[in-house]
Amino acid sequence: xxxxxCIMVADFSIAALVRSNPAFAGMALAxxxxxxxxxELEAVSPRARExxxxxxxxxxxxxxxxxxxxxxxxxxxxxSSAHAALLDAVESVSPVVEPGAPGCAWIxxxxxxxxxxxxxxxxxxxxxxxxxxxxxxxxxxAANKELAHLAAxxxxxxxxxxxxxxxxxxxxxxxxxxxxxxxxxxxxxxxLARWGMRRLGELARLNPDAVxxxxxxxxxxxxxxxxxxxxxxxxxxxxxxFFAESVELxxxxxxxxxxxxxxxxxxxxxxxxxxxxxxxxxxVTLAFGMSGHRSFNRQVAVAAPSNxxxxxxxxxxxxxxxxxxxxxxxxxxxxxxxxVPRPAxxxxxxxxxxxxxxxxxxxxxxxxxxxxxxxxxxxxENSHRPESMRLDAFAPPPxxxxxxxxxxxxxxxxxxxxxxxxxxxxVMCSREIPEFVRGENLGARVISIAGPWRRDGEWWLxxxxxxxxxxxxxxxxxxxxxxxxxxxxxxxxxxPRRVSAENxxxxxxxxxxxxxxxxxxxxxxxxxxxxxxxxxxCGFIRDYYELALEDGGVYRVFRDLNSHKWFLDxxxx
Amino acid sequence: MAALPQPVWSESSSSIxxxxxxxxxxxxxxxQLEFSGVFRGHELTRKDRRLSSGLAPLDALIDGGIPRxxxxxxxxxxxxxxxxxxxxxxxFATRRGEVAAWxxxxxxxxxxxxxxxxxxxxxxxxxxxxxxxASRIARxxxxxxxxxxxxxxxxxxxxxxxxxxxxxxxVVDFGEAPRALTYASSLRIARxxExxxxxxxxxxxxxxxxxxxxxxxxxxxxxxxxSRLAPGAPVIFDGLAVDAMVARNKMGGTGRRVxxxxxxxxxxxxxxxxxxAHPQLDRKEFPARIxxxx
Numbered sequence: 001x002x003x004x005x006c007i008m009v010a011d012f013s014i015a016a017l018v019r020s021n022p023a024f025a026g027m028a029l030a031x032x033x034x035x036x037x038x039x040e041l042e043a044v045s046p047r048a049r050e051x052x053x054x055x056x057x058x059x060x061x062x063x064x065x066x067x068x069x070x071x072x073x074x075x076x077x078x079x080s081s082a083h084a085a086l087l088d089a090v091e092s093v094s095p096v097v098e099p100g101a102p103g104c105a106w107i108x109x110x111x112x113x114x115x116x117x118x119x120x121x122x123x124x125x126x127x128x129x130x131x132x133x134x135x136x137x138x139x140x141x142a143a144n145k146e147l148a149h150l151a152a153x154x155x156x157x158x159x160x161x162x163x164x165x166x167x168x169x170x171x172x173x174x175x176x177x178x179x180x181x182x183x184x185x186x187x188x189x190x191x192l193a194r195w196g197m198r199r200l201g202e203l204a205r206l207n208p209d210a211v212x213x214x215x216x217x218x219x220x221x222x223x224x225x226x227x228x229x230x231x232x233x234x235x236x237x238x239x240x241x242f243f244a245e246s247v248e249l250x251x252x253x254x255x256x257x258x259x260x261x262x263x264x265x266x267x268x269x270x271x272x273x274x275x276x277x278x279x280x281x282x283x284v285t286l287a288f289g290m291s292g293h294r295s296f297n298r299q300v301a302v303a304a305p306s307n308x309x310x311x312x313x314x315x316x317x318x319x320x321x322x323x324x325x326x327x328x329x330x331x332x333x334x335x336x337x338x339x340v341p342r343p344a345x346x347x348x349x350x351x352x353x354x355x356x357x358x359x360x361x362x363x364x365x366x367x368x369x370x371x372x373x374x375x376x377x378x379x380x381e382n383s384h385r386p387e388s389m390r391l392d393a394f395a396p397p398p399x400x401x402x403x404x405x406x407x408x409x410x411x412x413x414x415x416x417x418x419x420x421x422x423x424x425x426x427v428m429c430s431r432e433i434p435e436f437v438r439g440e441n442l443g444a445r446v447i448s449i450a451g452p453w454r455r456d457g458e459w460w461l462x463x464x465x466x467x468x469x470x471x472x473x474x475x476x477x478x479x480x481x482x483x484x485x486x487x488x489x490x491x492x493x494x495x496p497r498r499v500s501a502e503n504x505x506x507x508x509x510x511x512x513x514x515x516x517x518x519x520x521x522x523x524x525x526x527x528x529x530x531x532x533x534x535x536x537x538c539g540f541i542r543d544y545y546e547l548a549l550e551d552g553g554v555y556r557v558f559r560d561l562n563s564h565k566w567f568l569d570x571x572x573x
Numbered sequence: 574m575a576a577l578p579q580p581v582w583s584e585s586s587s588s589i590x591x592x593x594x595x596x597x598x599x600x601x602x603x604x605q606l607e608f609s610g611v612f613r614g615h616e617l618t619r620k621d622r623r624l625s626s627g628l629a630p631l632d633a634l635i636d637g638g639i640p641r642x643x644x645x646x647x648x649x650x651x652x653x654x655x656x657x658x659x660x661x662x663x664x665f666a667t668r669r670g671e672v673a674a675w676x677x678x679x680x681x682x683x684x685x686x687x688x689x690x691x692x693x694x695x696x697x698x699x700x701x702x703x704x705x706x707a708s709r710i711a712r713x714x715x716x717x718x719x720x721x722x723x724x725x726x727x728x729x730x731x732x733x734x735x736x737x738x739x740x741x742x743x744v745v746d747f748g749e750a751p752r753a754l755t756y757a758s759s760l761r762i763a764r765x766x767e768x769x770x771x772x773x774x775x776x777x778x779x780x781x782x783x784x785x786x787x788x789x790x791x792x793x794x795x796x797x798x799x800s801r802l803a804p805g806a807p808v809i810f811d812g813l814a815v816d817a818m819v820a821r822n823k824m825g826g827t828g829r830r831v832x833x834x835x836x837x838x839x840x841x842x843x844x845x846x847x848x849x850a851h852p853q854l855d856r857k858e859f860p861a862r863i864x865x866x867x
Contacts, residue, residue, distance in 0.1 A: 351671040354739030362737035366700045366730055378699040380685040389684055396696045399670025408629035413664075413690035414812045414835040415657045417681035448799050450810040546810035548797050553652030554810065570683060572813065572837075573649075573656040 001162055003109040003119065004234060005141045006148035007090055007126055009082075010155070012103025013074050014045045016082035019134040019269075020075065020247055028069045032059050035071060042074070077246035077331065079103075082135060084244065085273055087237065089129040092276040093122065096236045098145075103135075104152075106145050108234050123157050132272060142168075146230045150176065165228040170201025180218060188218065200226040242285075244335045245270050252291050252328025256320055259329055264313055266334050271307040274338060280305040281312055282339035286320075289331035296325040303363075303395065304356030305339035311357045318364040322372065350399040363394060384457025385540065387420065387569070414572055416556060422567035425557065437549060437557070439568060444549035451545035452559070458539030544569070624742060624772040626658065627665040627691075631817060634831045635788060636824065638662075641741075641772045644763055644782050646821075649792035651749075651778075654815030656681075657690070657835040658792055659744050659774050664691030666772075671741025674698040674734045678727045679748025698734070702726045724750065728758045731773070735765035747777040759785040780820070789821035795832060812836030 009015045013031050018024045029045040030053060037060040044053050044062075051066040062069050083102045091097050096108035109122055116122045123139045130137040140151025142160040151158040151168070153176055160168045174197060179188035197203055203211075204226035211219040224230055245266040253259045274281055282305045288296040300319045302312065354362070366375040373391060381390040425439030434446050542558040549555060554572040559565070623638035632638055639645040639662065649655040666673050673696060675682055680703030688694055724747070731745050743766075754762075759782040766773045775781050780789055796814035801807070818830035 351669060351741055352739050353670075353672045354737050358737045359739070362733050363698070365733050369726060369730055369733070370700050370702055374701040374703075376699065377694060377697065378682060378684045379694045380688065386685075391699075394698045396672045396698075401670075408625075408632065409627055409839070410629055411812075411834040411836050411839045412626075412628055412657055412661045413686070413839050414654070414837050415660045415690050416683045416686045417651075417656055417679075418683035420680055448797065448810075450799055450808045548799070548810075552650065552794060554797055554813070570681075571651050572810075573652055573654060 001143060003141060003143065003162075004145050004148045005107040005109055005119075005123060005126060005139060006100075006145065006152040007086065007105050007107065007130060007137045007139050008100075008149070008152040009086065009103040009130070009135045009137050011043050011045065012082070013043050013079055015103065015135045016079040017072065017075055018045070019082050019085070020078040022134075022265075024070070028053065028066055030059075030062060030069055030071050031074050032071045035059070035073070037063075041071070075248055077248045077333070081245045081247075081269075082133075084240070085133040085269065086130060086135065086137075088240070088243070088273045088277060089133045090126055092129050092278075093126050096234065098234045099237050100149075104149070106148065106234055108236070109141065119159050120157075123159060127157060129276060132276060134269065143228070144230055145232055145234060146225055147228060150225075153177075166201070166204075169204060169226055169228055170199060172200040174198060174200060174203070177222075179222070184216065186215075188215065188222075191215065240338075242335045242337050243270050243273055244333060246331065246333045248331045249329065252330045254328045256317060256324060259320075259332075260313060260317055262332060263316060263334065264309060266332065267309045267312055270334065270336050271309050271312075274336065275307050277338070278341070279338040280307050280341045282337040284312060284316060285335040285337075286316065287333040287335070288325055288329045289333075290325055290327040290329055292327060294327060296329070298323075303360040303393065305341070306357045308357050311361045314361050315364050318368040321368055347399075350401070353396060353399060359394075384455075386455055386544075387418070387422065416570040417573045418570045419568055422558070422569045425566050425568045427557065427559070427566040434545060434547060434557075437547060437555070437568075442549075442551075442568070444551040446547050447550055448548035449545060452543035453545075454541070454543050455558075456539060456541035459541075461539060546572070624662055625665050626661040627668075628658075628661050628833055630831045631658065631661070631833055634817060634819060634826070634829055635790070635822070636826065639772050639774065640787050640824070642767045642770045643787035643823075644759070644766055644773045644775060644785055645788040645790070646775045646777065646780055646782060646786045647790045647792060648777055648779050648781075648820070649794075652813070653792040653794050654813050654833070654835045655776050655790075655792040656746070657813075658790065658815070658817065658833070659746075659776050660687055660690040660692055662772070662774060663687070663697065663742060663744060664693075666742040667691075667693035667696040670696070672696050672698070672739060673742040673744065674700070674740050675744045675746065676727055676730050676734065677701040677703065677746050677748075678724075678750070679703055679746065681746065681748060698740075700730055700734075702730065724752075724754060724758065728754065728762060731762050732765050735762070735769040735771055735773070738769050740769065740771045742772045742774065744774045744776065747775060747781055750777045750779075750781060753779065753781050753783060756783065756785075759783055786821065787823045788819070791818045791820040792816070793818070798836075810837055812839075 014029060017029065017031070024045075026047060027045065028048040028051055030041045030048050031043045032039045032041050038058050041053070041055050041057050041059065041062055043055055048062070048066070048069060051069075053062045053065055053069060057065075059071050062071070079102050083099070086103065087097055087099055087105055090105050090107050094107045094109065094112055096110070098106040098108075100106060107126065109119065112122050113119075116125060119141050123141055127137055127139055138152045138155045139157045140148045140154070140160070141158070142148040142151050143162060143165060147160055147165055147168070150172060151160050154172075174192055175189070177200070179192070181187055192203070203222060206223060208220050208223045211223050215222075247262060247266060249262070253262070271281065281302060283302050284300040286296070286298040286300065288298075290296055298319060300312075300315050302315060306312075363375055375394070376391045377394045378389055378391055381388040423440060425437055425442060427434045428436040428438070434449060436445050437443070541561045543561065544556060544558045547555050547557055556569045556572070558567055558569055560567060622641050623636070624641055625632050625638040647655045647658050663673050663675065668691060673692075675697055677699060678701075680701045682699055682701070684694055687697070727745060727747065731743060734740055734743050745762075762773060762782065763785040775786065780786065793816045794813050795816045798811035798814070799808050800811050802809065813835045815833045815835050816830055817833055819826050819828060821827055
């Protein structure tokens with residue numbers, strides 16, 4: 001036999017307001033249709049009820065009873081967030097949940113007896129979960145949705161055991177129901193009171209056809225409900241794709257710090273909802289409503305999903321510091337994409353590595369300090385340009401097993417300190433051989449020289465009809481002596497250490513051409529690459545030198561053959 | 574006035590257990606007690622708590638490597654080989670799976686040559702302070718003067734990285750730093766390094782951290798080598814011979830020095846020497862000097 005639980009939050013609009021602003025807790029709070037003195041109150045808090053304030057009073061009447069009353073507007077954003085939180089809370093107990101009116105949800109209890117010991121324990125768990133999201137619910141368990149709803153309306157926790165539904169209905173006062181009006185427009189509560197009906201059981205004894213004749217369809221539904229005969233199926237909702245919290249502010253916030261206080265509370269509520277579902281926070285989407293009906297949207301990537309509110313808030317703050325909203329923020333909506341938590345067990349025998357959440361926070365802080373584009377994993381790009389680099393997000397792979405007894409070396413690799421962008425210098429040459437170098441903080445005679453090594457590329461860009469540089473690049477690399485050019489007894493091309501043995505033989509057998517040193521400005525016609533280059537403006541072509549100067553440094557310089565200027569590219573250090 | 578009771582220093586039976594416990598502790602080897610944290614200072618300077626460079630002569634010079642949890646400086650002018658030495662430490666750390674960071678004040682990090690040096694770039698977090706906007710740097714150094722702002726940014730970055738924890742090595746490349754760090758900045762880095770346990774290398778033309786550096790290696794270029802692969806082949810740049818001297822070492826050994834070779838291509842490709850090299854390739858007027866020394 002089916003068993004359904006209903007969770008309902010009384011005075012939901014008040015509960016949603018208190019949830020979004022905990023300062024309202026315990027206060028005499030009321031929601032008015034407007035804030036004018038003659039406006040009626042829609043809902044009141046338990047404290048206001050204690051003071052004798054009831055819904056339907058005007059604000060002036062309520063204030064005459066108690067001066068401590070706080071009257072405010074309804075907050076659809078807070079109610080929407082609270083309802084979503086309610087559904088998340090009950091979904092952490094049962095996967096089959098049907099959302100009802102705001103503040104109400106039905107839960108299918110089928111199969112839960114394997115996890116919990118009885119319906120009382122299930123109900124207690126449901127209530128505990130809803131309390132975790134900041135609301136005080138009432139719960140009812142019965143054979144169908146309507147009965148469970150009626151049981152929940154009675155307040156507290158009420159379990160209607162199977163077979164005792166008629167007993168419960170016989171007791172239930174009619175004023176517990178919102179009867180509404182009949183098809184003729186008569187007030188049902190007044191009509192039934194005139195008939196002498198006080199409890200639902202008395203209504204169940206009437207003939208449905210006769211009641212239908214007098215009260216219409218609504219009357220028949222009431223009799224069916226009174227007999228416990230309703231069996232509307234439970235329609236479960238789809239799993240939420242994101243978790244959202246919204247807040248409407250009473251006044252605009254211009255500074256990031258107070259904005260952070262508001263967002264922290266929202267993130268804490270979201271983290272609680274996520275943790276109840278066994279999920280963690282992934283990427284965050286911010287949507288701010290600003291003054292002047294403007295909006296501000298921002299996506300904050302969370303590389304290491306977690307429910308650490310402090311870390312997420314730091315990421316958001318750092319992102320906002322880079323590009324803050326242009327105007328005062330009047331409403332905030334935070335959406336979080338849920339992620340399944342990853343196992344974080346580390347190996348005892350591997351070197352430690354930064355915790356993912358701390359690492360992403362650190363990278364975000366560094367990006368805020370150094371500027372975006374200056375933090376990450378720097379690597380050489382697969383490009384023909386020697387100075388091209390690429391910056392990727394830093395995500396260190398898992399550590400490999402530590403190699404044992406790695407042989408120690410006696411020599412190390414010489415590293416170059418790059419100068420980006422290359423600094424223009426002045427080089428004085430004698431018969432095309434650099435002899436003196438002068439530039440910013442530089443001025444010395446050349447004492448040793450290696451080169452030139454010619455590097456050119458990208459001449460096909462803009463020159464090919466099909467715009468496919470890869471095809472050209474493949475031909476470029478497959479040439480038998482690609483990269484080696486000999487002019488006037490001097491070799492231009494790839495560095496000899498990167499030349500294969502076959503190419504070295506080819507190099508040795510080459511006969512120098514009698515033509516002068518070619519320049520990319522089209523002076524020489526014998527060079528096939530120069531010829532393809534046309535005017536030499538389609539790509540780059542450089543002659544690289546390693547120069548040991550009198551000042552003690554060894555520098556890598558190049559001469560741009562398109563502009564005939566010299567540049568300092570780096571220092572060997 | 575009543576006399577105060579005199580303390581009893583007799584070797585009574587009640588004091589014997591204390592003496593016994595003390596003697597037990599004294600008999601233990603320090604390695605067996607390190608878990609208690611009592612010998613924390615000693616632990617930081619243990620040889621197996623050091624980060625090796627993978628270079629045998631250099632490791633022998635500094636007793637196995639640079640200490641973890643401390644600042645080590647590698648100083649030298651441009652072209653002295655200090656960056657290559659720092660890269661060897663980074664290569665060793667990243668190859669064994671540790672995560673490292675390279676904080677670059679001047680934007681001089683060259684990924685191609687670093688990868689060639691064995692640095693696993695996927696484990697190397699790079700951050701450059703070169704193009705950081707003035708407002709950001711000023712925010713990081715509100716109280717600092719105009720000359721100290723770039724340094725304050727890199728000190729702040731070093732602190733951030735060290736506070737994250739889990740990094741095995743943090744290289745702080747000060748570039749052409751105009752002056753040494755202030756005591757306060759050096760102390761902040763030193764304390765952050767001790768808390769995180771990471772080895773910190775400071776690269777600069779001169780000593781930056783003063784007394785807060787546990788080790789200071791002064792690098793200087795001893796020799797520059799150019800050569801030809803074959804008769805008639807073009808002159809190529811081989812590399813440098815670097816003299817590394819221990820300018821300061823809190824663990825002893827100050828003044829010792831060793832020569833390390835830093836080559837453009839430390840593992841030469843076996844290329845057969847062409848026997849039929851064309852005589853015209855050997856240009857006598859080419860002004861290269863073979864093995865020019867500084």
